[in-house]
Amino acid sequence: MRSDQIKRGVARAPHRSLLKADGITDEEMERPFIAVLNSRNDIIPGHTELDKIADAVKAGVRMAGGVPFEISTIGVCDGIAMNHDGMHYSLVSREVVADSLECAVQGHAFDGLVCIPNCDKIVPGMVLGALRVNIPTVFVSGGPMLPGVQPGGCGPTTDLNTLFDGAGKVAAGAMDEAELAYYENTACPTCGSCSGMFTANSMNCLCEALGIALPGNGTVPAVYSERLRLAKHAGMKVMELVEKGVRLTDILNGAAVHNAMECDMAFGGSTNTVLHLTAIAKAAGCPITMDDWEAASARTPHLVKLQPSGPRPLIDLYQVGGVPVVMGELAQLGLLDQSALTCVGPLPEYLEKCCKPADGEVCRKADNPFSPQGALKVLHGNIAPNGAIVKKAAVDPSMMRHTGPARVFNSEEEACAAINGGAINGGDVVVIRYEGPKGGPGMREMLTPTSAICGMGLSSSVALITDGRFSGATKGPAVGHVSPEAAAGGPIALIQEGDSVTVDIEGGALTLNVSEEELEARRAAWQPPAPKHNHGVLAKYAKMVSSADEGAYVS
Known part of the structure; x- marks a missing residue:
C-alpha cells in the first residue's frame, strides 16, 4: 500500500505515534x-x-x-x-x-x-x-x-437567476421591489x-x-x-x-x-x-x-x-x-x-x-433533438482568432446573426453602469474587455450585465462579447472567452466605440467590420495597460495563467 510509507518499519515509529494520537489503532494500521x-x-x-x-x-x-x-x-x-x-x-x-x-x-x-x-x-x-x-x-x-416556486405555486420554477434578471426588471420598471423580495426569499429554498x-x-x-x-x-x-x-x-x-x-x-x-x-x-x-x-x-x-x-x-x-x-x-x-x-x-x-x-x-x-430509455420530453430521443447540433458553439474571426464560445441553446433565434455598433467598456463595472443607466439601446453590441485570465485578472463572470440586459428586455436586440466569461446562468447572445484577450494584445483591444461588429452564431463568426489596414494602424498604436493587481495571489496568477482557449491553465 502507498500508505506503508508512513506506517511500516522501525523508522516509521514516530509516524505511527502521531497517527495513534489521532486515535488510529494497530488494526487500522493494516x-x-x-x-x-x-x-x-x-x-x-x-x-x-x-x-x-x-x-x-x-x-x-x-x-x-x-x-x-x-x-x-x-x-x-x-x-x-x-x-x-x-x-x-x-x-x-x-x-x-x-x-x-x-x-x-x-x-x-x-x-x-x-x-x-x-x-x-x-x-x-x-x-x-x-x-x-x-x-x-x-x-x-x-x-x-x-427549485423555488412562483406565488401560488403556479408557473415556471425559480432559481438564483430569477434574482439577477429581477434586478434588471426593477431597474427597467418592469418589476417592483416587493415582488423582487418574494423571489429573494423563495428562489433558493434549500x-x-x-x-x-x-x-x-x-x-x-x-x-x-x-x-x-x-x-x-x-x-x-x-x-x-x-x-x-x-x-x-x-x-x-x-x-x-x-x-x-x-x-x-x-x-x-x-x-x-x-x-x-x-x-x-x-x-x-x-x-x-x-x-x-x-x-x-x-x-x-x-x-x-x-x-x-x-x-x-x-x-x-x-x-x-x-x-x-x-x-x-x-x-x-x-x-x-x-x-x-x-x-x-x-x-x-x-x-x-x-x-x-x-x-x-x-x-x-x-x-x-x-441506462434506461429517454422519456422523449425532458431528454429528447436521438431522432428528435432540440437541434441536430450541440448546445455550445465556437466562434472565430478577426475579433477572436483563437476562438470564443457562446451557449447557442440559450439564444433567441432572432439573434443568431446580429450586426450593430460597438459599445466599448474596459471593465465590467463600466458596462453595468451604462446598462443600468439606460445608455444601451436595441441593436448595440456591448464589448467588455480587459477581463480575461490575465487582464482581469481571474476572468470574471458576467452574469450581472447579461441579466441586466435580459431584465430590461434587450436580450433579443443586444449582443455582448467579452474576453471574460459567463455564469452558467447566462442566457442570450453572450459571447465569452474571446481569445487572445485584450491584455495580451488580442484584437478585442482594438475595437473602438461605434465600430460595426457582426456576431454570426450559426456561421461561427465574430467579425469587426474594419479594414485590415485600419486594424494594423490601431495595433501599432496600442499600449498594454498597467496590471490591475501588483501583489498577492492575483498578481501571481496573472503571471502564470494561459489564455482562455487553453483552459486558463496554470502549469
Whole structure:
C-alpha cells in the first residue's frame, strides 16, 4: 500500500505515534488510508451540508475495510462573489483547491481519495489536483438545491437567476421591489448547488460522463436521503478501486474527455465547462483545442434543454433517469468512445447497468433533438482568432446573426453602469474587455450585465462579447472567452466605440467590420495597460495563467 510509507518499519515509529494520537489503532494500521477531501464551509449554500456527505463517505469507507481521514479545502461562491472585486478570486480558487489537494494527499501518502465538491470552481479544482496525485479516486458532490416556486405555486420554477434578471426588471420598471423580495426569499429554498444547468451542476454531471462519479452525482437533490446513500456507495467504491489498483488516469483519459464533451453538447451545460474540461484534458495528458469543441458541437445533437436554456429545472432530468439517460441516447448514435473505463466498470457495462430509455420530453430521443447540433458553439474571426464560445441553446433565434455598433467598456463595472443607466439601446453590441485570465485578472463572470440586459428586455436586440466569461446562468447572445484577450494584445483591444461588429452564431463568426489596414494602424498604436493587481495571489496568477482557449491553465 502507498500508505506503508508512513506506517511500516522501525523508522516509521514516530509516524505511527502521531497517527495513534489521532486515535488510529494497530488494526487500522493494516488497512488502506483514504483521504476524504471536503470543501464544506458556512458561506456557500452548496457546501453547508457537506459534513453529512463526508460522514456518509467515511461510513462507506469503513464498511469496505478502509480508514478515512477528512481534509478540508477552500471554496468561493460565484453568486456571492458576482459583480464586485471578489469575482477576481473565483477562477483563481480553482488552482488553490488543486494545490491544496496535492499538498495534503501527497504529504500523507494516502492510498485512495474521495472528493466532495459541489459548486463552481471547486469541482474542476479537485479534478486537476486529483490528476496530479493520480491514485484511486471517486467524486461525490453535495447535489443541487430544489427549485423555488412562483406565488401560488403556479408557473415556471425559480432559481438564483430569477434574482439577477429581477434586478434588471426593477431597474427597467418592469418589476417592483416587493415582488423582487418574494423571489429573494423563495428562489433558493434549500442547501445545494444552484438549481439549473449552471456551472456547478454542469461539472457534477460531467463527472459522471468522465466516469469518475457514480450515477446520480449530478442530479440527485442535495436534500434527498438518496444523496447520503450515494455518498456511502462512493466510499465503498473507492475501496474497490484501491483493491483493483485502478488509478484516476486509468479512467480519466482521452476517451473519457471525448465522452464528457459529447454529453456537454447534448445537455447544454455552462460555457465554463469548455474552460474547465480543456484544462482537465491538458492535466490528464490528452489536450483538446477549440477546434475539437467545434467538431463535437457539429456532430452532437442537443437533447436536453434545462434552465437557463429552457423552462425545466434540473430536478426534471433527475426524475427521468439523469445523466445515464443522455449517455444512453448518445451511445445509440455511436458518439461515445466505448473503450472508456468508468468507476462502475467498462463503459458498455455501465450503459447496460445504468441506462434506461429517454422519456422523449425532458431528454429528447436521438431522432428528435432540440437541434441536430450541440448546445455550445465556437466562434472565430478577426475579433477572436483563437476562438470564443457562446451557449447557442440559450439564444433567441432572432439573434443568431446580429450586426450593430460597438459599445466599448474596459471593465465590467463600466458596462453595468451604462446598462443600468439606460445608455444601451436595441441593436448595440456591448464589448467588455480587459477581463480575461490575465487582464482581469481571474476572468470574471458576467452574469450581472447579461441579466441586466435580459431584465430590461434587450436580450433579443443586444449582443455582448467579452474576453471574460459567463455564469452558467447566462442566457442570450453572450459571447465569452474571446481569445487572445485584450491584455495580451488580442484584437478585442482594438475595437473602438461605434465600430460595426457582426456576431454570426450559426456561421461561427465574430467579425469587426474594419479594414485590415485600419486594424494594423490601431495595433501599432496600442499600449498594454498597467496590471490591475501588483501583489498577492492575483498578481501571481496573472503571471502564470494561459489564455482562455487553453483552459486558463496554470502549469
